[in-house]
Amino acid sequence: MPAAESYPDDLRYHPEHDWARVAGEEATLGVTWFAQDSLGELVHYEAPNVGSTVTKDSSYGEVESVKAVSDIIAPLSGEVLEVNARVVEEPETVNDDPYGEGWLIRIRMSDPAEVDALLDADAYRAHIAEQ
Amino acid sequence: MEATLKRTPLFERHVALGARMVPFAGYEMPVQYEGVIPEHKAVRTDAGAFDVSHMGEIHVDGPSAQGFLQAMLSNDVDRLADGDAQYTLLTNETGGIVDDLIAYRLGHGQFYLVVNASNRDAVNGWLKDREPHGSEVRDASDEYGLVAVQGPRALERLGLPDAPSFTHEMGELDGIEVMIARTGYTGEKGVELCCAEDETGALWDAILARGVTPCGLGARDTLRLEVCYPLHGNDITPETDAISAGLGWACALETEFTGVDALRRIKAEGPTRKLVPFVMEERSVPRQGMPIEGGGEVTSGTHSPMLDIGIGMGYVPPSSAAPDTELVIDVRGKPRRARVVKKPIYRKET
Numbered sequence: 475m476p477a478a479e480s481y482p483d484d485l486r487y488h489p490e491h492d493w494a495r496v497a498g499e500e501a502t503l504g505v506t507w508f509a510q511d512s513l514g515e516l517v518h519y520e521a522p523n524v525g526s527t528v529t530k531d532s533s534y535g536e537v538e539s540v541k542a543v544s545d546i547i548a549p550l551s552g553e554v555l556e557v558n559a560r561v562v563e564e565p566e567t568v569n570d571d572p573y574g575e576g577w578l579i580r581i582r583m584s585d586p587a588e589v590d591a592l593l594d595a596d597a598y599r600a601h602i603a604e605q
Numbered sequence: 606m607e608a609t610l611k612r613t614p615l616f617e618r619h620v621a622l623g624a625r626m627v628p629f630a631g632y633e634m635p636v637q638y639e640g641v642i643p644e645h646k647a648v649r650t651d652a653g654a655f656d657v658s659h660m661g662e663i664h665v666d667g668p669s670a671q672g673f674l675q676a677m678l679s680n681d682v683d684r685l686a687d688g689d690a691q692y693t694l695l696t697n698e699t700g701g702i703v704d705d706l707i708a709y710r711l712g713h714g715q716f717y718l719v720v721n722a723s724n725r726d727a728v729n730g731w732l733k734d735r736e737p738h739g740s741e742v743r744d745a746s747d748e749y750g751l752v753a754v755q756g757p758r759a760l761e762r763l764g765l766p767d768a769p770s771f772t773h774e775m776g777e778l779d780g781i782e783v784m785i786a787r788t789g790y791t792g793e794k795g796v797e798l799c800c801a802e803d804e805t806g807a808l809w810d811a812i813l814a815r816g817v818t819p820c821g822l823g824a825r826d827t828l829r830l831e832v833c834y835p836l837h838g839n840d841i842t843p844e845t846d847a848i849s850a851g852l853g854w855a856c857a858l859e860t861e862f863t864g865v866d867a868l869r870r871i872k873a874e875g876p877t878r879k880l881v882p883f884v885m886e887e888r889s890v891p892r893q894g895m896p897i898e899g900g901g902e903v904t905s906g907t908h909s910p911m912l913d914i915g916i917g918m919g920y921v922p923p924s925s926a927a928p929d930t931e932l933v934i935d936v937r938g939k940p941r942r943a944r945v946v947k948k949p950i951y952r953k954e955t
Contacts, residue, residue: 476640514823515642517908518890518915536937538890540641540908541823543937562888 476569479507485573486589487598488531488549493573496589501550503528504577505537505568508602514539516565521557521579528552528581530588535578537568550588552581613658614750614805622819630722632659634822641823645910648791648828649953652756652763653820654812657797658805661725661746663718665732669739670714677732678708679847679868681857685710690771690788692855695720695728700846700867704728705837705855707788709773719751719797721837750805754817755795755828762815765796779811790825792832792949827907830916831951833882839893840880840904840918849876849920851948879926880904882950885915886942891934897921898933898940911951921945 485493491509495502510516520536528534533545534554558577561567568576583589593601610633619626624635635656637644647653665674675682680693689710695703704724709717720728725746732742760767763778765785773786784799800808813819826836835841841850846864848856848871858869878901885891891906897919906917917934925932930945 514637515640517642517913518888520889538908540827540910541636543890543892 476511477507477571479511480573481506481595481599482573483595486549486592486594487601488547488592489598489601490531490547491602492547492549494549494589494592495573495577496583496586499583499586500555500580501552501583501589502577502580503549504572505546506598507572509544510569510572510576513537513542513544516568519561519565519568519578521562522554524554524557526554527584528554528579530585537565546578549592550581550583551585552583554579555582556580611659613656614802615656615658615809618806618809619656619819624819624821627822629822630659632722634659635819637821637823638819641821641827642910644818644820644824645827647818648756648793648820648824649911650757652754652759652795652817653791653824654809654817655753655755655820655825656751656809657753658750659722660751661718661720661722661728661744662749662751662799663720663725663729663732664743664745665716665718665740666714666743667740668714669737670716670741673735673737673740674708674716675860676862677735679852679856679862679865680708681860682708682710682716683860687712688772688774690773690786692771694847694852694855695731696847696856696862696864696868697843698864698867700848700864700871701843702837702841702845702847702850702852703731703843705835705841705852707786709786723838748802749799750802750808751797751799752805752808752812753789753791753795753797754812755789755791755793756817757794759793759795759817762817763796763812764815770794778808781808781811783808790834791828792834792951793828827910830905830907830918831909831911832949833918835880835918836905845880845920846871846876848872849878850880875923877923878920879923880918880920881926881945882918882948883916883932883943883945884909884912884950885934886931886944888915889934889936889939889941890915891917891919891936891941891943895937896935898935899925901925901932903934909951915943916950917943
């Protein structure tokens with residue numbers, strides 16, 4: 475069941491349609507409802523390796539639908555602590571639950587101050603309204 | 606740009622159904638309604654309807670029409686009786702494929718060609734430039750609507766009797782006069798229904814009212830690739846010859862047509878590359894244009910909804926063309942393993 479459109483208030487957003495859930499020095503990252511809806515049903519998640527480094531504003535992996543492939547842009551920098559194996563096996567989990575079971579990676583932030591530059595839910599909603 | 610895109614008679618219905626519209630072959634077409642994967646599965650398990658009104662329809666009529674088409678098309682037009690249809694190629698002097706199409710014999714000296722939307726003008730122009738006295742080529746694309754209904758339950762849902770594939774007849778569906786062609790592009794049983802342009806909306810409504818799932822171009826592409834039907838512009842082009850493309854079965858090399866000498870020579874000498882279907886051996890989605898190691902290129906690639914794995918077709922050297930040969934595909938810089946398979950890639954379990 476595809477999820478209904480939502481942008482939770484407790485998340486921070488990157489204009490390239492990625493979200494971050496920050497908890498202490500760690501953050502969980504994923505793609506937004508808007509991103510998964512634009513792509514359609516996901517069929518492949520090219521994940522980074524655990525232990526690798528992701529850099530804010532740079533691609534750390536790819537998600538693909540039947541028709542298209544899209545880079546996943548890191549909203550924050552850090553070291554990859556965990557990759558969501560469920561999404562590797564069942565990429566459509568992202569369509570069903572983009573902010574919950576469909577998370578993509580968990581990182582240890584290298585520069586927590588980067589969080590301040592991200593959009594809040596209202597600013598992100600305004601951003602996609604312009605698209 | 607958008608203002609120049611054409612619309613089929615079903616445009617408003619697609620939008621009302623919530624379709625995502627994309628530009629395709631000069632038309633604004635639905636790429637998906639509910640989603641590519643559920644639409645694909647509807648066609649494999651039940652029935653799906655596709656608006657293919659963008660495709661070109663060309664009439665070729667007259668006492669010289671049959672001889673003319675025999676000299677233009679790769680397959681043997683003389684084998685067609687009234688009510689028959691035939692997959693065939695319009696070839697150029699080098700055996701390259703100007704278009705692949707279906708030729709229908711409507712009656713003595715009456716033929717009807719259904720051609721790819723993006724090649725409509727090319728085919729019409731090609732034939733017009735060469736038509737002899739006693740044969741009239743007429744592009745009637747804007748006079749007709751065309752809807753494909755495909756799937757194991759397509760005939761049952763439409764209330765139509767079974768009939769041999771590659772035949773056609775006039776009939777009606779819920780009071781709408783249609784030409785019923787037993788043809789399609791999905792590997793499933795089904796029909797392509799051609800009606801007067803101004804009745805296309807009523808035909809579409811009648812089909813959907815019978816419980817057929819509307820399907821977009823996205824599912825059309827995954828369905829045809831699972832059964833290895835080539836797509837003109839991807840797998841076959843004016844630069845790719847019919848023998849290398851594995852379409853020798855649609856070339857009657859004992860007849861005389863444009864490019865037949867080149868095709869006979871390629872067949873005798875063996876092609877220098879072959880179009881082969883493959884499946885990925887690891888999680889990855891091949892895409893058009895990706896290099897194949899050892900020389901070659903992916904011409905079509907997608908994710909197979911039925912097999913849940915990446916699949917594709919591409920040209921490889923003959924030494925790599927045998928089934929079970931391992932291929933390595935360069936997926937955006939990453940080597941990914943694939944394996945050549947027999948056609949079709951997907952075959953229904955029996």
